[in-house]
Amino acid sequence: MRARAPITGFMARHPRLSQLATIALFLLVWEITARFFVDKMFLSPPSRVYSEIDRVLNTKGLMQALTLTLYELSAAFVIAVAIGMAIGLSVGLNAFARRCFMPIILLLYGIPQIVILPLFILGLGIGPPSKIAFGVTHGIFPIILAIVAGVQNLKPVLLTSARSMGANRWHVLRYVVLPHMMPSFFSGLRLGMTGVLLGVLLAELYVSTAGIGYFTGLFTQNFDPTRLLGLISILAAMAIALNEFMRTVERRFSRWRGND
Template identity: 35%
Template structure:
């Protein structure tokens, strides 16, 4: 008997969860205050589509700029820290220690510096997603075989050619893993900061309707957050597929470098 494909299993799990969301509240096992039916949640979402749409645009605006900080600055700083030994020995332990600190406890500082508008949400979420991207980039660059760079330089490769044809292909799997984690944390950071202090955004709607115990509207906002996270994950998977050639090139380059250093049977022994 053949096992079902992983994609089929994932779809079956999703269907079971949606059916449970729809029918379990009607059985009385879970009060509707804690879990409204899926159909009721979707109805509320459609009826308030204008309000949810406007607040979703605010959240997307904040997530977009926070992603630029987390991913753009994270990759740049990670490349510097991972590629320069002095910076690596000096800053990598500091960044690793800061990553262990719950960044959410520092959110009041961001509100004191930037106010309660979008600026504090963007800065907080950008820093929240910065650390995994930066650390993953630094780790990816540190795993590059020095023989690859030496071979590229010996063949006259310029700095740009070394970056695009050696460094990026060799480190991109680790960098993409950091981008997925950092992007997810960025979305979480924006939503959490909106729930704490905000007058707009999906997180604000969650906090607003939670205080008046309007569960269907709370779950409608939560559903939008889930959709946003799933769309980001699909985008990250698409980028991974598009860069599959680079990843394969990096692996082949490392394999060739190892093979070149191995002595063969035909190589005469050195006296």
């Protein structure tokens, strides 16, 4: 093979640096495009979004909207995890339940839920309950699937071995099944979080008088991309922070994996 150019070799040895460079390049392209090529009614450059972020935060009612959305998100997430775990474990641990219910679950997961959003609004009104419910139905499926999959690929010899040493059902669940499914449980949680975010924001965008979705709609209709992108940046920052938090917890539970 030919010797690589020195810059490529240097970047290859520093993935973190290449990562930052990619982001910087993206921001640069965005900046140039927004400044010179696109109508400023449709797109704002990142420098302007950043310098005018306080204009977003000072928008009347926006802080309440942020709080409300956060409340809807956390409520939906907690419910999705609780129900998802109960369903995932009972379906995953029982061969009969799995064969009976898994096809139904997959079928339901395959339906684009947006088409039944109006039903949620009809049944639960335009307030937070319909948003929470819609967030739950989006977040719960990845969690169920991750738990079922996580319980599935447990090596049978580990179960046999535990039983041969006298493990009872609780022991098996606590010391074999749960630690085994931890990694997939956490990826389920992260996917579930993404699902919940999607569900809640979709429902807010569809119809609402409050919440983040209301304001994204409002800023778009007012041709105010600066504030729209500012709001999106705040949301993205929140999502990234949550995701990073989950990854930290996940690493704590999967120390053994790094050594495989």
